[in-house]
Amino acid sequence: MASPAASGEAEPPVLPALLLFRRRLDATFHAALRRRYRLLDFFASGEPLPAFLAGAAASLDPPRAAGVVGGGAVRVDAAFLDAVPSLGFVFSTGAGVDHIDLHECERRGVAVANSGTVYSSDVADHAVGMLIDVLRRVSAAERFVRSGLWPVQGDYPLGNKLGGKRVGIIGLGNIGSLIAKRLQAFGCVIYYNSRRPRDSVPYKYFLNVHDLASESDVLVVACALNKDTRHIVNKDVLEALGKDGIIINIGRGANVDEMELVRALKVGRIAGAGLDVFENEPKVPAEFFSMDNVVMTHHVAVFTSESRSDLRDTTIGNLEDFFSGKPLLTLVLPWS
C-alpha cells in the first residue's frame, strides 16, 4: 500500500511562519529553515519595514510565534512589536541583543533567545590573536615583507612581550572568561571590571573602568552594549590607560568613543589598538588606515565555518523548542 505521501493525497504539512531578518544565510542554513518554516524574508521582499511587517501580520497565519533577527540592520523595538502583535519569540543570531528592546519584549511577554555561547571561543581566540598582532606587530611586519622592504631596509621597531602584561578585561561573561583563560597560559596577569564581582574567579576585580585602566597594560572590551556601557572607554579611560597601553575591542564599536580613540592614537596617548568593531560599520575612520600600530578586522571575530554550523543547530533548536512549548535553549528573556 502506498504511503499517504507517496499517494499524493496527503495535505502538505502546514509550516509555521517565521519572520526572517538576515541578509546573508548560507545555503545549508537556509534550506534547513525552509524545510521547517514558511519563511517571510524581509531582505528578499524588497519592501520597507512597516509594509513588510503589516503584510506579515495580515496574513492568514500571522507569524504568531517566531522571528529570527540578527546583524543590527533592523531594530526590534516598540513599533516593530506593535506591528506584529502575534509575535511571541525573537531569536537573535548574534550574541549581542543591543538591536532588541528587551524591556519592550518583556512587557509584552515576548521571549528572546540568542546564539548563546556559539561564538564565545572564536571571539576569544580572535581577541588574543589581535593582541599578539598589535604587541608583536605581525600585520605591520606582513606589510613590510610584502612590500619587499626586508632586503633593503634593516631597522624595524621592536615589539613587546605578552608575558607579564596586566590585562584588564571589561565584561567577564562567557567571552571575557575565555579570553582570561587563554591569556593566563601566556603568563598575563588578569584584572577585570563587570557589573558585579564574580565569586568563582581568581582575578582582581575593579569597581570602575577608570581604575582598571590605570592598573592595566592592555584593556580588552568584551562587554555587551547597553546604555551603561556606551563609550565605557572614553577620553578619561584612555588617558588612565596611558601611553604604553593597548585597547582590544571585540565587543561593540560604540563601547569605545571612537573619535577619542583616533585622537589618542594620533598623538601617542596610547600605544596601539586591535579593533574588530567600529562605531559606524562598515565605515572605519580613515585616520586608522595610516597607523601601523592599529590592527583592524571587519567584525569577523565570530566568523568561522565551525561557528556557522553551530549557529544553525542553536537557531533551529531554539525555534523547535519554542514551537513545541519546551524551555528555550539560550533564553535571554524573560528574566526569571
Place this chain on the structure above:
Amino acid sequence: MASPAASGEAEPPVLPALLLFRRRLDATFHAALRRRYRLLDFFASGEPLPAFLAGAAASLDPPRAAGVVGGGAVRVDAAFLDAVPSLGFVFSTGAGVDHIDLHECERRGVAVANSGTVYSSDVADHAVGMLIDVLRRVSAAERFVRSGLWPVQGDYPLGNKLGGKRVGIIGLGNIGSLIAKRLQAFGCVIYYNSRRPRDSVPYKYFLNVHDLASESDVLVVACALNKDTRHIVNKDVLEALGKDGIIINIGRGANVDEMELVRALKVGRIAGAGLDVFENEPKVPAEFFSMDNVVMTHHVAVFTSESRSDLRDTTIGNLEDFFSGKPLLTLVLPWS
C-alpha cells in the same frame, strides 16, 4: 686622601678581548659590553674575515677566551677556530647554533653557550599569533579593511576555528613545549615529534614527521636546524598534511623545503602557512606576496624589547662566568 682612580696614577684596568660578530647592537647593550671588554668588532672593522681573525690572533692580548656570535652571517667552523687558537668560548646571541660547528668546537675544547630560554616565550607567542592569524585570516582582513573594501564588498571567506585542531609540533624543546601549553588553553589537541619521546608530557608522540603530518591539522616547526632536520618538512610531509593543513615555521627557513611549500600552496595541496623564517633570508619567494593564506614576518619572533634586555643579561652573565672560571649559565657544549 685621593683614591687611586681620582689621582690619575692608576693603570687603566686591562679589559679582556672579545671578538664581536653582531651587526646591530642597541646602545645600552654595546655600552655594557664596552665597559667590560675590549671589543674587536668584525662588522665595524670593514675587514674580510680571514684578515680580521688573523689580526685579532696576532694582538698582544689575543681573544684567548671569548667570542660573541649571532645572526648566522659568520660561521664558526674549523677555519675560524684555526685562525684564533686562543679561543676558548663562543657565545651565540641566538637560540639556534646552526652557525657554529659544535663538533669542531668540542674537538678543541671550545665551550659554546647560547641565549638559552631568553626568547622561548616570545617565539611561542609569535607562533600562536601567526596560527590564529592564518586560521582567522587576520592579516588578510587587515588588507581588506585598509583598502576600503568593507563598505563596497560584502562577501568574505569564513575563517576556521582554533579549538579542537590537532596541532603537530616538530621539536618539543623549550619553545615547542611553550607552544603546546598555550594551544592547550585554546582547546587544541597536541601531538609531537622529536628525537625521542619525552617522559613528562601527556601529548601523543610520533616517531616520524610523515605520520605526525597525516594525523595533524596544523604542523608547527619548532626544532633546531641540523643535518637531520634540514627539509624535515618536504613534499611528502606536505602531502600527508593535506589540503586543509596549515604550516607554521618559527624554526629555521631550511627546516622546510621552501620550493615545495610554494608549489603546495599554489595548487592548494595545503591550506595556508605562517612563516617567520625563510630559506634565503632576507629573500622571500615572490609567489608568497600574492597569497592571502600566507602570513609572513621577517624573522622577528624573538624581537621584543623585553627579550632584548634579557639577552643582554644572559650574554654578560655567560661571559663573566667564563672569564671567572664559573660554570656557564646556558651551556651548549661540552655535552657532559
